[in-house]
Amino acid sequence: SPCSRPTFRYFTWHTCLLGIAGCCVMMFLISPVSASASLGFLLVLLLALHYLSPSSTWGYISQALIFHQVRKYLLMLDVRKDHVKFWRPQMLLMVQNPRGSARLIDFVNDLKKSGLYVLGHVELQDLDMLPSDPLQPQQDSWLSLVDKLNVKAFVSLTLAPSVRHGVRQLLFTSGLGGMRPNTLVLGFYDDTAPQDGLSGHPAFTSTREDVPLGFPPLRAPTTPKLLSAREYVGIVADALKMLRNVLLARQLESLDKAWELRRAASPPPSIHVWPVNLLRPDSARYAGAMPHAQEEKLRQLLKDLRIQAQIQLVPWDTVTRLHWQTHRGPPGGPALAGEVEEEEEEEGAVNFPANATQVSDEYICAANKLVLEQSPTP
Structure with a gap:
């Protein structure tokens, strides 16, 4: 855990690994036959359950058990017991169109460090003027995007008359219990033309028909933005008033993560x-x-x-x-x-x-x- 800071200076992952190895050695020294039989039986049981279990048409009991455990431990996660030692980045990334934010989504996924990650999107419509909820068809596209990009994120969509009001709603309502976003991530406000990052992404190169995913095309460079500069600054001000951290990401679409990792090998970053x-x-x-x-x-x-x-x-x-x-x-x-x-x-x-x-x-x-x-x- 990142918050593990023991005062015993000789406590490291090396000593932990040595302790695990010592336990395994002692297990075989006490009874080699019993230890081998136990490990073999456990391995066979896991493989049988993984490959031979039939598909269920009545749902999976594991989902009900997971729901029960999640609800139980979320109620135990008391926000009044927060401490700086256990602080983790809980990210809320606002995305207008995933086509132009593929690498930003992947970058924030690396940045969250086992914390909460929420992809937020604001649809500028009025529900009173619509026959049904327009967000329901989009939900499947966003969830498919999360699966394709292999990011550990939740999806939160909302309707609002303006982007600023929508971001306020997501800052107030995203998360559950003690798991709520404490950091707002926004793309940089400039005149750079958006680039389609999904068409060249490795996750979409094998199946060409999966590239659209129901998302609209990117706006043309001459098309006016849906968000004004004044409203953008207002979103940052609202987040600061709510005591949220604010990250402004710029030029992430030009980031080559593989090249950066090779360059960072020597000297260390x-x-x-x-x-x-x-x-x-x-x-x-x-x-x-x-x-x-x-x-x-x-x-x-x-x-x-x-x-x-x-x-x-x-x-x-x-x-x-x-x-x-x-x-x-x-x-x-x-x-x-x-x-x-x-x-x-x-x-x-x-x-x-x-x-x-x-x-x-x-x-x-x-x-x-x-x-x-x-x-x-x-």
Whole structure:
């Protein structure tokens, strides 16, 4: 489990594997005949049930048992007992047309790390003006898409007068019990013409007739978008108000995962983590006292969590000065981007939108330049 961080430093998967091997060896040392007979009988029983079990016309009892177990454990999953140790990415990916989002769907499936994954789609129609629910015929196409792409995802479709209202509905209602999306994933809003990613996908190259799957063709480059830039920003603002994480994915259709894996073999890839919200210049603690003590504290935390990382303090007082010149003076000495102010969650949720609207374009450009300077060249 990703949340397993035992304090016993010699506990690793190697010791676990050694313990399993030791149990198997002891089993054969005690009684080789009984151990071999038990394993052989178990293997024969599994093969017989898998290949010789007849198909049932009355349904499968396994589905009823799975439903009972899922309902039982979902009720035991109490959201009031959430802890950062057990945090997992619970993704809600908004997809307008799967034809132009095949690689994005596959990428988010790799990103979810054994968490919840929901594919959301908003249909712009009014149910009062329709004779029946138009989402029922589409449900089979989406489920077939999930099977073809081999992604572990649920499908959630909704009707709404606008895309923004539909995303709100999905953020409020997707999931069940303690399994609800905590991260909203959106495609990037730009003028790039959409590309059909299903026609060249390996899952659809063998059976050409399965490529359409009932999905409409992609819009032409001259066709206006169904989503305006203002509504797109409003969706991001709504997600932040609901305390959801937001991921904006760009140029995923040009991603060659096989080539990236080969390139990442040597040297190993690196991930830069900035423990500070660059859209909130006042969220950094102004430490003129002991930055080395804070660095040592962070190094000890990384050691306890078994995270292999390097710490680099980045001075950004030249960047924050652009913000304080247009507002109020800084509370104290130089700012370090690696130190984060401890605030209450409610206060941060309330102040974040107002603070973000007060950030100048000059500050945004300077912060973006700072990040680019610290990023490795591709």
